[in-house]
Amino acid sequence: xxxxxxxxxxxxxxxxxxxxxxxxxxxxxxxxxxxxxxANAGExxxxxxxxxxxxxxxxxADVSAATDVTQVVERAAQKxxxxxxLCNNAAYIGQWHNSVEATEEEWQKCLSxxxxxxxxFTKEVLQYMVRQKQGSIINxxxxxxxxxxxxxxxxxxxxSGLLGFTRSVxxxxxxxxxxxxxxxxxxxxxxxxxxPGTELYQRQISKTFLGRVGKPREVAQAALFxxxxxxxxxxxxxxxxxxxxxxx
Ligand SMILES: NC(=O)c1ccc[n+]([C@@H]2O[C@H](COP(=O)([O-])OP(=O)(O)OC[C@H]3O[C@@H](n4cnc5c(N)ncnc54)[C@H](O)[C@@H]3O)[C@@H](O)[C@H]2O)c1
Numbered sequence: 119x120x121x122x123x124x125x126x127x128x129x130x131x132x133x134x135x136x137x138x139x140x141x142x143x144x145x146x147x148x149x150x151x152x153x154x155x156x157a158n159a160g161e162x163x164x165x166x167x168x169x170x171x172x173x174x175x176x177x178x179a180d181v182s183a184a185t186d187v188t189q190v191v192e193r194a195a196q197k198x199x200x201x202x203x204l205c206n207n208a209a210y211i212g213q214w215h216n217s218v219e220a221t222e223e224e225w226q227k228c229l230s231x232x233x234x235x236x237x238x239f240t241k242e243v244l245q246y247m248v249r250q251k252q253g254s255i256i257n258x259x260x261x262x263x264x265x266x267x268x269x270x271x272x273x274x275x276x277x278s279g280l281l282g283f284t285r286s287v288x289x290x291x292x293x294x295x296x297x298x299x300x301x302x303x304x305x306x307x308x309x310x311x312x313x314p315g316t317e318l319y320q321r322q323i324s325k326t327f328l329g330r331v332g333k334p335r336e337v338a339q340a341a342l343f344x345x346x347x348x349x350x351x352x353x354x355x356x357x358x359x360x361x362x363x364x365x366x
Contacts, residue, residue: 120342120346139342140152256345261304
């Protein structure tokens with residue numbers, strides 16, 4: 119039970135990578151608050167986890183709405199006055215275009231969901247973490263925060279921005295014993311992934327040393343390590359979970 123008695127918030131925790139993180143945090147003893155736009159999927163997951171004897175609550179929220187974020191953090195803190203772990207996982211992944219083709223809407227969504235959503239949640243939980251002199255914040259970036267990606271000017275920009283944000287918050291709040299780290303997933307199988315056999319799927323595999331795509335659970339295991347006290351001297355780190363993509 120590596121997160122026993124900890125209170126954890128996972129944004130975008132109803133599907134894909136966020137779902138795997140919600141599951142592993144709950145299995146390891148945390149009281150998990152799933153903040154997601156998709157209330158049906160989030161509630162189904164929370165009910166499934168509770169059925170298995172874990173502690174999980176769905177709080178419907180749009181991370182780009184500051185008032186939603188405040189309500190989620192206040193509700194989670196009602197558990198025992200603490201927020202121990204925040205995983206900023208939600209992102210806007212609806213449209214991908216190059217700089218010429220990207221619409222104003224695509225840019226605004228990427229900025230407001232992926233970057234500002236992370237800022238809103240971080241600002242709210244820091245009030246608690248600074249007071250308790252302890253906390254772990256994990257930002258889910260992407261290998262596209264580290265290397266270029268095709269046809270994704272806005273997405274790549276905000277995922278790079280998350281790395282700067284991670285280091286900045288880490289610098290300011292390290293003295294308060296708050297650790298802030300980023301995970302950069304490579305090609306991970308979720309509902310947004312290309313199907314096996316397609317050109318994009320083959321290209322993704324060819325970019326890895328391991329010759330395969332990853333599973334959400336493989337990202338969740340890295341998040342668990344960064345959330346737990348086992349990573350007590352790790353902060354400001356950027357951890358690729360990418361089968362070697364960024365080392366090639
Ligand atoms: N799947 C990959 O290959 C991959 C690779 C690199 C990085 N990532 C990153 O991992 C994270 C999760 O991606 P995924 O593949 O699991 O996607 P997904 O679409 O399966 O899950 C995203 C979740 O975020 C929620 N969400 C979206 N917008 C939201 C909002 N405004 N407010 C609250 N919740 C919102 C969705 O409802 C969903 O539950 C994202 O940050 C993504 O950029 C994924």
